[in-house]
Amino acid sequence: MAPATIISSSSPFFSPSLGNVFSATNSRAGAVGFLGFAPKFQAPNPLTATTTSVSLSTVRKISRSLLQVRSVAAPVEDVAGFGDMVSGTQRKYYMLGGKGGVGKTSCAASLAVKFANSGHPTLVVSTDPAHSLSDSFAQDLTGGTLVQVEGPDYPLFALELNPEKAREEFRTASKQNGGTGVKDFMEDMGLGMLVEQLGELKLGELLDTPPPGLDEAIAISKVIQFLESEEYNMFTRIVFDTAPTGHTLRLLSLPDFLDASIGKILKLKQKITSATSAIKSVFGKEEKRPDAADKLEKLRERMIKVRELFRDVDSTEFVIVTIPTVMAVSESSRLRASLEKENVPVKRLIVNQLLPPSVSDCKFCAMRRKDQARALDMIQDDPELSTLRLIKAPLVDVEIRGVPALKFIGDIIWK
Numbered sequence: 001m002a003p004a005t006i007i008s009s010s011s012p013f014f015s016p017s018l019g020n021v022f023s024a025t026n027s028r029a030g031a032v033g034f035l036g037f038a039p040k041f042q043a044p045n046p047l048t049a050t051t052t053s054v055s056l057s058t059v060r061k062i063s064r065s066l067l068q069v070r071s072v073a074a075p076v077e078d079v080a081g082f083g084d085m086v087s088g089t090q091r092k093y094y095m096l097g098g099k100g101g102v103g104k105t106s107c108a109a110s111l112a113v114k115f116a117n118s119g120h121p122t123l124v125v126s127t128d129p130a131h132s133l134s135d136s137f138a139q140d141l142t143g144g145t146l147v148q149v150e151g152p153d154y155p156l157f158a159l160e161l162n163p164e165k166a167r168e169e170f171r172t173a174s175k176q177n178g179g180t181g182v183k184d185f186m187e188d189m190g191l192g193m194l195v196e197q198l199g200e201l202k203l204g205e206l207l208d209t210p211p212p213g214l215d216e217a218i219a220i221s222k223v224i225q226f227l228e229s230e231e232y233n234m235f236t237r238i239v240f241d242t243a244p245t246g247h248t249l250r251l252l253s254l255p256d257f258l259d260a261s262i263g264k265i266l267k268l269k270q271k272i273t274s275a276t277s278a279i280k281s282v283f284g285k286e287e288k289r290p291d292a293a294d295k296l297e298k299l300r301e302r303m304i305k306v307r308e309l310f311r312d313v314d315s316t317e318f319v320i321v322t323i324p325t326v327m328a329v330s331e332s333s334r335l336r337a338s339l340e341k342e343n344v345p346v347k348r349l350i351v352n353q354l355l356p357p358s359v360s361d362c363k364f365c366a367m368r369r370k371d372q373a374r375a376l377d378m379i380q381d382d383p384e385l386s387t388l389r390l391i392k393a394p395l396v397d398v399e400i401r402g403v404p405a406l407k408f409i410g411d412i413i414w415k
């Protein structure tokens with residue numbers, strides 16, 4: 001991860017300034033360690049900051065009470081702006097992605113805070129194996145379970161999917177009880193049906209080693225849970241902080257791949273079934289068994305549901321985050337092209353870490369500014385990117401950490 005350039009408070013263009021904001025703001029949340037200013041409140045240690053792991057019943061209770069008291073912010077005229085994103089109580093998914101280190105997590109976390117402060121019970125999920133949600137919120141959100149983020153006006157929960165832990169559990173499970181542990185493990189992920197079917201097809205041994213793409217499969221299984229499980233019913237906005245480009249594209253194309261693979265398995269199974277039942281009927285031994293193909297077909301339907309969700313303009317949007325450099329803009333252009341090929345809706349492009357205006361640039365800053373202007377021109381001329389709504393986010397003078405900082409940057413980005 002490339003660290004952001006941090007401009008000191010003595011910089012000639014000390015604006016926009018988180019430092020200024022925080023000297024005037026107090027908060028329940030733990031804003032931690034801002035450079036260049038002295039916070040007026042006691043900043044908790046990020047490692048010991050209080051976070052709450054919640055049980056299913058707590059989530060349900062909050063959900064019920066929210067349904068009674070919540071009023072979601074009204075839509076504004078600008079349908080393409082934040083007003084469009086916040087309006088309506090039907091569930092919407094936002095995926096933020098782009099090159100490593102450009103500010104995906106900061107943008108995703110700031111969007112989640114803004115949604116929560118606008119009245120939406122919100123869930124922010126990290127599918128990046130190198131999670132930084134905890135760092136961004138300055139709260140411990142690790143553990144792979146729903147954790148409530150302290151600070152926003154309405155419930156905001158975070159979930160850092162833990163592929164390494166999942167992979168380890170997978171290995172352990174596959175060694176237990178002659179492989180039935182794998183089934184339990186996959187069932188926990190909402191993929192039990194797949195194992196059953198593989199068992200039917202005597203392909204269970206394939207599960208003994210974690211397959212390539214398990215990280216993405218875990219993320220997909222979570223999406224299925226978001227769609228089907230009561231635990232997640234309360235959330236009207238789900239924000240994904242995705243892994244850098246390649247991983248994310250694999251994640252988005254996985255349902256297609258699984259759908260096609262299941263299709264092939266189904267065909268193969270049909271052939272085997274008709275051949276074996278022909279033999280069995282010749283010998284008068286055909287048994288009536290529940291049709292495994294039905295279950296596979298159901299799994300396939302779920303995959304189609306996920307695939308459709310990724311493509312549904314009304315409920316899903318992929319927001320590309322970039323920085324104003326030739327390399328990052330080029331990668332964003334390729335990402336947009338790939339997303340278009342996958343029919344994933346993209347409407348916005350955030351250009352993050354733009355140097356704020358200044359009257360007196362030093363030579364270094366003037367050079368950087370010229371470079372950034374060139375990258376912005378590149379975006380204007382790029383057929384993949386020029387059609388997107390451009391959101392310019394300034395490089396701020398301190399690291400963006402904690403809910404107040406995320407609120408500050410979120411109010412600049414999400415308008």
Ligand SMILES: Nc1ncnc2c1ncn2[C@@H]1O[C@H](COP(=O)(O)OP(=O)(O)OP(=O)(O)O)[C@@H](O)[C@H]1O
Nearest residue numbers: 001004100101102103104105106353394395396400
């Ligand atoms: N506009 C900004 N101004 C100042 N600092 C920023 C800005 N945006 C992001 N940063 C800082 O840059 C660093 C990287 O940001 P972030 O973690 O959000 O990027 P990322 O794209 O999610 O990284 P990764 O690909 O490693 O997950 C963080 O220290 C963050 O505080």
